[in-house]
Amino acid sequence: MTDAGNAQTDSPQEYFRFDTEADFQMAVDKLFQQPGRELRVFDSNLSVLKLNSPARIDQLREFLAANRANRAYMVVHDTDHVTRHCPRLMNLLSRYNHALQINRTSDEIRELQDSFMVLDRNHYVRRPVARFFRGAAGINDEGEALVMRSRFQEIWNASYPAVSSTTPGL
Secondary structure (H helix, E strand, O other): OOOOOOOOOOOOEEEEEEEOOOHHHHHHHHHOOOOOEEEOOOOOOOOHHHHOOOOHHHHHHHHHOOOOOOOEEEOOOOOHHHHHHOOHHHHHHHHHHOEEEEEEEHHOOOOOOOEEEEEEOOEEEEEEOOOOOOOOEEEEOOOHHHHHHHHHHHHHOOOOEEEEOOOOOO
């Protein structure tokens, strides 16, 4: 992974909390509306991100297509949901295999319970406990986003490539 990231903009910093699935999905939508080059996602299995819905796949496709240098890195504990229930994501992985990578956590860190997304060094959506929709999002919050980006790097280093566009059984 490169060390890309946009410099802090003059845009105002926003912080908001959410407690429901609808509000969580709105926070994810707002994250996808922000400009950025590298998206990092850590989740137990990506199911709550609705990565088989046409709308969410369109958001991810638009992000990847916006610039040849854009990248999305995802780490999950369990790949079954992705490989069995997300044919649209698998299709996108096939088309953008140079820009989208899905890893699986090693056994040593499978007990991690949170879930988060970080876009560059400025924007994030985080749920402290992945089983619940309670969490927070920050837009133009470089301080917190940098901390989560660093944490993602540690998780990434303790993971391995696990999903390819040619996964058998699809």
